[in-house]
Amino acid sequence: MMDKPTNNRAWFFVLPVLVLVLFSSIVPVMTVVNYSLQDSMGVNNFFWNGDSWFRDLLNPDTEIGARFADALLRTIAFSFTALAVEVPLGIAIALCLPRRGWSVGISLVIMALPMLIPWNVVGTMWQIFARQDIGLFGAALTGIGLPYNVTQGSVSAWVTIVVIDVWHWTPLVILLSYAGLRAIPDAFYQAARIDGASRWAVFVNIELPKLQKVLVIAVLLRFMQTFMIYTEPVVVTGGGPGSATTFLSIDLVKIAIGQVDVGSAAAMSLVYYIIILTACWIFFTVMTQIDRRGDR
Amino acid sequence: MSLVLENIVLKSGADIVIDTVSLTLRRGVMNVLLGPTLAGKTTLMRLMAGLDRPSAGRLLLDDKDVTGIPVRKRSVAMVYQQFVNYPNLTVFENIASPLRVARLPAAEVESRVRHAAALLRLEPLLQRMPAELSGGQQQRTAIARALVKRADLVLLDEPLANLDYKLREELREQLPPIFAESNAILVYATTEPTEALLLGGETATVWQGRVTQHGPTSEIYRSPLNIAAARVFSDPPLNELAVEKRGGAVITAAGRQLPAAGVLAGLPDGHYRLGFRCDDVTLGGDGTGFPGTVSVTELSGSESFVHVDVGTGIWVCLVRGVHDWQPGAPAEVSVDMHRVFVFDIAGNLVTGRS
Structure with a gap:
């Protein structure tokens, strides 16, 4: 057997990264873990509390458990609604974009513009936009007789948040789908034309399968972002009316900072974290499997 | 029984892409288009198929003018250099796809697909997906799809260029007899003089958008009528x-x-x-x-x-x-x-x- 040369100096080079990771992730996460397992009677007065924060949180019969279950369901519903609108819409718009010529650059830039606006600016814009008295959107809807009121109607609030997210992030799906469509060799379209295939058949049998990879990425990114939505509802609705738009992240902040209920909030953030991690892992597994199938 | 190109011209803006090509492609022989990359072979094929309309000239199929008829209404099949198959359909469904569009009865589809699969030795692979096939198998699937259609015009655009040497030789030997029984007008584009000679039949040498010579393949090799044809038909270079x-x-x-x-x-x-x-x-x-x-x-x-x-x-x-x-x-x-x-x-x- 050959002895591999060992050089302990390598640790020295890795050290700065380890220190960085220690302070950026491990210490904060461990602090949260710490809070989630203890109860506090004031500053620096902690005692062991076991898993009771978690048990309360995951039991829908307790007050905090019911609240968590509600917020979780609301967040999942929001993610699915946003994805169900953004993905088909993004693909449809990508299909309509020009394929060549000077108009390509212009259309892509116009499409991408909403993505460049910071979240809280988007929120503020829409907060004004949705007002019944001076907002174009709100006033128009009220004008045609729709019962639209962001601050009082829970349906209005919910729809507004979905519309904001669609407006803000469908461009991402458009750009990804457009790139995927451009990667399909012209020969495929030609072959389909020669076969006499209809436009729908071309979409189902050529474009959609070829878009599979980019769509998985698009869905993954959009799922993560919608599942963590915070800024827009906080700015536009403040989580209301009632708790209609109180998503997990908003509820978390309310519990942690509003009520200073540190133990529950810590347990909640860990569960929240695990849910997102699991979802990402599932997506990642699916994605790599598609990759492997395509490589053969 | 033939496809006749009469003074076909194709312009793209100010550029003349195809310059007054006249050509008679007969049934029952392998019609080879020989020329270097960008000589205009693929463009000529697109014109023959009806994918593009010529700027001037006429296209006659069996003495009928088909110049303005779009590709959907013609009987054309084409095989490309890239392996073009529907990624989400099995090999069987891929081969059957033109027949499904034509709404043929299921029994007829089944028998035609089986026949083509047997000719191209794809029978054990019929339930696979294209991504699960080797390059040679993918191209054989594409060829089978062109075959089942029983089109009047079969265009093979450098079909073997992306295959490795061994597969290329094997398929090149199998192709002429497979298509011989189809009674279609066969057009085969290639950049390789050797391939043209091996395929035999008739060759048209293509150079910068013109057909420089057309005739039996071996005759063109032996006596090229102009220096362009001689250059196209010499490898190593003239x-x-x-x-x-x-x-x-x-x-x-x-x-x-x-x-x-x-x-x-x-x-x-x-x-x-x-x-x-x-x-x-x-x-x-x-x-x-x-x-x-x-x-x-x-x-x-x-x-x-x-x-x-x-x-x-x-x-x-x-x-x-x-x-x-x-x-x-x-x-x-x-x-x-x-x-x-x-x-x-x-x-x-x-x-x-x-």
Whole structure:
């Protein structure tokens, strides 16, 4: 057997990264873990509390458990609604974009513009936009007789948040789908034309399968972002009316900072974290499997 | 029974992509389009298929004018250099796809697909997806799809170019008999002279958007009518030499005088371009040949291609066996003046090999 040369100096080079990771992730996460397992009677007065924060949180019969279950369901519903609108819409718009010529650059830039606006600016814009008295959107809807009121109607609030997210992030799906469509060799379209295939058949049998990879990425990114939505509802609705738009992240902040209920909030953030991690892992597994199938 | 191209012109903006092509492609023979990349072979095929409309000229299928008829209403099948299959359909469904569009009864679809699959030896793979096939199998699926359609016109656009050497040889042998029974007009585009010769049939040499010559493949190889056809049909490239004939002698551009031997003897005085292939020259000689230096030697098993810089250009000489000529070594090239093609300044053949 050959002895591999060992050089302990390598640790020295890795050290700065380890220190960085220690302070950026491990210490904060461990602090949260710490809070989630203890109860506090004031500053620096902690005692062991076991898993009771978690048990309360995951039991829908307790007050905090019911609240968590509600917020979780609301967040999942929001993610699915946003994805169900953004993905088909993004693909449809990508299909309509020009394929060549000077108009390509212009259309892509116009499409991408909403993505460049910071979240809280988007929120503020829409907060004004949705007002019944001076907002174009709100006033128009009220004008045609729709019962639209962001601050009082829970349906209005919910729809507004979905519309904001669609407006803000469908461009991402458009750009990804457009790139995927451009990667399909012209020969495929030609072959389909020669076969006499209809436009729908071309979409189902050529474009959609070829878009599979980019769509998985698009869905993954959009799922993560919608599942963590915070800024827009906080700015536009403040989580209301009632708790209609109180998503997990908003509820978390309310519990942690509003009520200073540190133990529950810590347990909640860990569960929240695990849910997102699991979802990402599932997506990642699916994605790599598609990759492997395509490589053969 | 044929496809006739009558003075077909295709313009793209100010550029003339296809310049007045007239061609008759007959049923029952392999019609080869031979030309380098970007010569216009694929463009010609797109015009034949009806994917593009010519700017001028007519297209006649069995004496019927089909110029303006779009591809959907024609009976065309095409195989591409890339392996084009529907990624989400099985091999069976891929082959069946044109028949499904045509709404044929299920039993008919089944029997046609089975027949094509048997010809192309795809039977064990019918339930696989294209991504699970090798390149050769994917291309055989695409060919089967072109076959089941029983189209009047089958266009094969460099179908073997993306396959490895072994598969290419194998499929090239199988293709002509497979399509022979289909009674279609077959058009096969290739960049390789060797492939054209192996396929036989008739060849049209394509050069810069023009058809430079059309006729039986071996005949074009033996007597190209112009220097463009000779260049297209020579691999390694055609060796060329510009000369002037004056009395009983020829004078090269470099000022060398040679006796007007072989096919040159009977020519009237004037300027000519000589073209000859690598197997019409020999390396070495008695001092009367062309001196030069070796620039590259390509070994291909039983033969070596020696590239010799003779001052006016680089000539390729075929030498039997494996020789290790070092770059820079002095070499003499002897040209068999009985085997050269003589072209005039415009590039048209004046006299061929004797």
